[in-house]
Amino acid sequence: MWPEIAASLLAFPVCYLLTWYLTRSLRKRGMVVPDAHKEGKPLVPRPGGPAILAAITVSGGLIYFVSGDIRAAAFVLVALIAGAVGLVDDLRTLNGPLKVVLLFLAAVPIIVLGAYTPRISLPFGASLTITIVYPFLVLLAIPITANTFNMIDVYNGLLTGFAALAAVPLLIAFVVVGDWVMFSVTVAYLLLLAGFYPFHMNPSKVFPGDSGSLALGAAFGAIVISGSMDLVGVVALIPAILNSFFVLSSVRSFMEHRNMKKRPVRLRDDYLLEASRDKDSPMTLSRMVLAGGPLSEQDVVSTIFVIELVAVCLSLITFIMLRWTP
Amino acid sequence: MTARIRTIVTISLLVVASWIALLVSAFVIFEVVIPLSAPAGASYSAILEYGVLKAAMGGALLLIWLYSFYVLRDSYSRITGLDETPSSSASHQTPDGSRKA
Numbered sequence: 001m002w003p004e005i006a007a008s009l010l011a012f013p014v015c016y017l018l019t020w021y022l023t024r025s026l027r028k029r030g031m032v033v034p035d036a037h038k039e040g041k042p043l044v045p046r047p048g049g050p051a052i053l054a055a056i057t058v059s060g061g062l063i064y065f066v067s068g069d070i071r072a073a074a075f076v077l078v079a080l081i082a083g084a085v086g087l088v089d090d091l092r093t094l095n096g097p098l099k100v101v102l103l104f105l106a107a108v109p110i111i112v113l114g115a116y117t118p119r120i121s122l123p124f125g126a127s128l129t130i131t132i133v134y135p136f137l138v139l140l141a142i143p144i145t146a147n148t149f150n151m152i153d154v155y156n157g158l159l160t161g162f163a164a165l166a167a168v169p170l171l172i173a174f175v176v177v178g179d180w181v182m183f184s185v186t187v188a189y190l191l192l193l194a195g196f197y198p199f200h201m202n203p204s205k206v207f208p209g210d211s212g213s214l215a216l217g218a219a220f221g222a223i224v225i226s227g228s229m230d231l232v233g234v235v236a237l238i239p240a241i242l243n244s245f246f247v248l249s250s251v252r253s254f255m256e257h258r259n260m261k262k263r264p265v266r267l268r269d270d271y272l273l274e275a276s277r278d279k280d281s282p283m284t285l286s287r288m289v290l291a292g293g294p295l296s297e298q299d300v301v302s303t304i305f306v307i308e309l310v311a312v313c314l315s316l317i318t319f320i321m322l323r324w325t326p
Numbered sequence: 327m328t329a330r331i332r333t334i335v336t337i338s339l340l341v342v343a344s345w346i347a348l349l350v351s352a353f354v355i356f357e358v359v360i361p362l363s364a365p366a367g368a369s370y371s372a373i374l375e376y377g378v379l380k381a382a383m384g385g386a387l388l389l390i391w392l393y394s395f396y397v398l399r400d401s402y403s404r405i406t407g408l409d410e411t412p413s414s415s416a417s418h419q420t421p422d423g424s425r426k427a
């Protein structure tokens with residue numbers, strides 16, 4: 001238990017130092033994009049995803065080395081494949097459907113390495129064993145979590161803060177069930193987020209890019225599947241799932257948000273964000289948050305964090321229900 | 327109650343509604359879908375049919391859960407006055423997404 005936890009602690013310094021380095025080197029190379037919600041649209045380095053990938057590889061790889069648990073190896077490989085797809089998108093821009101198809105590859109390590117239990121736990125001690133169907137669910141789940149995280153990465157600090165909050169119920173659940181390998185993997189995940197957040201919080205000094213968001217989403221999916229916390233993980237992600245579904249049902253295709261003709265949110269002259277009243281604008285979580293009136297970017301992010309806290313509480317209640325046998 | 331708190335409460339209710347819909351789906355799977363099994367001594371084709379039926383019912387429940395998102399979205403749009411086109415009236419759009427005259 002202790003060697004795995006010690007290995008997970010490396011995630012913070014690796015991610016923090018590499019992100020610090022990337023903020024400087026990306027700017028020197030001119031790899032910057034405008035921060036659209038700020039006065040003067042300052043240029044922000046992107047992508048910071050390679051720092052996230054390096055932290056996952058070092059800490060996850062070490063956890064695998066000391067524990068020999070294949071689930072830690074699957075966690076690293078899933079994140080690396082999704083991150084590689086994201087990196088290609090950051091550098092060359094992939095179209096939406098192609099990106100979704102490529103993300104199916106990220107689920108392959110879990111299936112090939114057998115890093116899953118083909119059983120879904122249901123409330124009150126019940127469970128559903130689906131040996132044949134489960135691998136197909138894994139194949140769907142990783143692209144879904146990766147894209148869900150990618151679609152929520154629209155404001156400074158939102159993605160990393162959201163991912164950290166969503167991982168908390170998993171951390172508690174792994175302590176309760178005594179799964180110390182997956183606990184260590186989740187600690188590594190939280191610590192790399194802690195290393196990245198100081199640079200990503202408002203005002204951002206670096207953007208994770210698709211390489212960061214897809215890797216974080218796919219890694220979250222890998223933790224949920226390999227740790228057999230399916231329902232707990234789904235509930236923790238409900239606000240992000242709602243956001244993805246609303247966007248997809250509004251635009252009716254896998255469209256990049258940069259390609260959307262109608263914006264869901266409008267930036268006012270006083271730099272407050274306002275919900276678009278255009279009927280054709282896609283519905284997003286931020287547009288819903290802004291329905292009550294204009295807010296600053298930071299207020300939108302903190303409001304979504306409060307909503308995510310509700311989902312975290314529901315996720316913990318779900319976990320209690322899974323464990324409770326009447 | 328400020329507008330911001332009202333927004334948080336409304337969206338949180340949406341999240342809770344989605345959670346309840348998920349749990350109801352899980353309950354129906356446990357109570358209705360899992361107990362379905364071919365009678366003892368049934369032929370291989372009958373066992374296969376039951377398997378397909380169970381998978382179809384599980385898939386249908388998942389689709390119902392996703393459909394509940396449409397209902398939640400339209401309800402939220404109505405409550406907050408965001409003029410999102412309700413899914414129920416999306417038929418006035420042409421296949422290429424443009425508006426009919």
